[in-house]
Amino acid sequence: MTTQKRNDPFIRNEKEAHLVKTAAELAERFAARAPLHDREGSFPFENIQDLKDSGYVKLTVPREYGGEEISLYEMLLMQEQLGRGDGSTALSIGWHMGLMLHYRTTRSWPEELFRSFCREVVEKGTLLNHFSTERSSGSPSRGGTPQTTAVKTEGGWLLSGRKTFSTLSPVLDTFLVSASIVERNEIGSFLVRSSDRIHIDETWDTLGMRSTGSHDVVLDQAFVPDEALISSYPVGQKPQAPSDASAWLLHIPACYLGIAHAARDFAVSFAKSYHPASLPTPIADLPTVQQQIGLLESELLVARHLMYAIADRWDKDPSGRLQLIPELGLVKYVATNHAISIVDKAMRVVGGASLSRSLPLERMYRDVRAGLHNPPMDENVIRNLAMRALAEMD
Ligand SMILES: Cc1cc2nc3c(=O)[nH]c(=O)nc-3n(C[C@H](O)[C@H](O)[C@H](O)COP(=O)(O)OP(=O)(O)OC[C@H]3O[C@@H](n4cnc5c(N)ncnc54)[C@H](O)[C@@H]3O)c2cc1C
Structure with missing residues (x-):
């Protein structure tokens, strides 16, 4: 399965193309290992080692402490790629990547402690969750x-x-x-x-x-x-919203969109190559199949456009970050719910073979389901949107 998409419209420059290529190469390796780890419920130690060896784990560390200080947008591009290879590895390393970005932005740790921890990440590959x-x-x-x-x-x-x-x-x-x-x-x-x-x-x-x-x-x-x-x-009080509006949690939608993206790629390739004896051409020529592909493509595009647009706004306007809290929740709500729907449609395209454990779709179907139970929860996102709408009319 190929994990790198050509001409991705969300890649804006050479640096981003390079970062995506790095992540796609890792994802390719992780995709090959994913079926066995999923089957056995085992932890992919070798994937984590690859991430450390490649320098991935220091990418969100501040430059002054030896990291690369990549932006939120860049982190999402890379995390989405990892998700296309293996959702479990993407979500796991996403907590570390996101938290380092979070503390780099908020500087809410005592500075000396943060500096020495960053050094550990850079020099030893120490991880955090x-x-x-x-x-x-x-x-x-x-x-x-x-x-x-x-x-x-x-x-x-x-x-x-x-x-x-x-x-x-x-x-x-x-x-x-x-x-x-x-x-x-x-x-x-x-x-x-x-x-x-x-x-x-x-x-x-x-x-x-x-x-x-x-x-x-x-x-x-x-x-x-x-x-x-x-x-x-x-106790009894809500903690103050962090100054970064917890945008680091967007590693979660990036992961689930990566899984959905891989399911879409698989279904489209399958439709173009599966040529049953009952048809003159592959099933990609059937209007019913095109309908499913068009619908899942629209869900993927909506979710990706939303995620990258909000990440870009967050990167470019530090003073407007707290106002983005409802939108940041919306990104996660749309991405995870669309991911479930996209994988479902991909399986309908492939048909009964999609149920087989020898194909990746059934794992993706199970993996995207977990997105509902990562923060923020759907009902909180919806309530936040409602509260803002109601407050606007005061
Ligand atoms: C793959 C995966 C990885 C995760 N990794 C981490 C991690 O690294 N660190 C970590 O801390 N957590 C992690 N989590 C946990 C996650 O953040 C949630 O805490 C966990 O999924 C439980 O959430 P919940 O909503 O089901 O739990 P609960 O809050 O117990 O809710 C259970 C159900 O009860 C209802 N409910 C309960 N309380 C309320 C309420 N006050 N208002 C409305 N409804 C309510 C809801 O209907 C909900 O569906 C992970 C979860 C998953 C799935």
């Missing part, structure tokens, strides 16, 4: 109080609890954990390093995105020093 979801408090985007606790001790904190959906956990030595600071009635974000008080419970056995290693991470009085408390806010 945040573990905020828990079984009883659900999606952090809904504002539940973490059951994981942070208790003050001499020189630091003791963290205890269980985090679910901990993507990348098989390769992370460093991660962010949300925890309740009971004595201060606050919720804090802590930078945690692996230790013998932390273990991975290999619970991840899911319908889709099976190779993301999103296991449970269990902390049992894990010590972190005082300076590991990166930020906190009072």
Whole structure:
């Protein structure tokens, strides 16, 4: 399967063409490994190593600390390419890429800590993710109080609890954990390093995105020093919207559009080459097949135009970023729902063969489903749009 599209209208210059080519070459390798990892639910360690070896993991790190400081738009171009090869790997590395862009933009870590962490990323390929979801408090985007606790001790904190959906956990030595600071009635974000008080419970056995290693991470009085408390806010209050409007989360729509794009490519190639005995020409000449292809193409184009237009606005107008929060949610809402529909239509084009585990479509069908359960959740996006519309008429 080819993962690189010729003449992509969203590639605007030589630099972007080069970045996309780099990502497409990686994606090609990941696509070949994806079926087995999906079948076994295994973690693609070799893909992560390839990403480190190629320098991919430092691309969103600030230039002053040794990175390439690529823009949001450029990151999305690359993440979408990875998604065309393997959704699980794209989503997994997307958390790291996005978080580095987020902290580069907001500078919400103590600067010295951020500088030394960036150096680790650049020199050792250290990766980052945040573990905020828990079984009883659900999606952090809904504002539940973490059951994981942070208790003050001499020189630091003791963290205890269980985090679910901990993507990348098989390769992370460093991660962010949300925890309740009971004595201060606050919720804090802590930078945690692996230790013998932390273990991975290999619970991840899911319908889709099976190779993301999103296991449970269990902390049992894990010590972190005082300076590991990166930020906190009072229980019952919404944390202040970060100055970047959390645009880094667009790595999520980029991933699912990449999967949908690959499904579209597969279906179109199939339609052009499948020539059943009952027809004089390949099925691509059938009006019914053309209809499905046209419909899925329209969904892909709408979602890509929206994503890249908003990313471009975000890149170019730092002062207008907070006003983009409803649109940033809309990008994710449109991309993930369109991705589900696109893969469905691609399978209708291919017909019964699309159900076979020897073809990639059935994996893509399962993978895109996971997009509904990544943030922001559909109902929050819709509510944000409604609230803005209602406020405009005050
Ligand atoms: C592939 C994948 C990778 C992920 N990786 C990570 C990761 O690396 N780090 C991380 O922290 N998380 C991660 N997540 C978790 C994700 O961000 C969500 O927290 C998780 O999917 C649970 O969301 P939920 O909406 O189903 O949970 P819940 O909040 O428990 O909601 C369950 C259902 O209850 C209803 N509901 C619950 N509360 C409310 C409410 N207040 N208002 C309205 N409806 C409500 C909704 O109908 C919802 O569908 C990942 C998820 C997936 C699928």
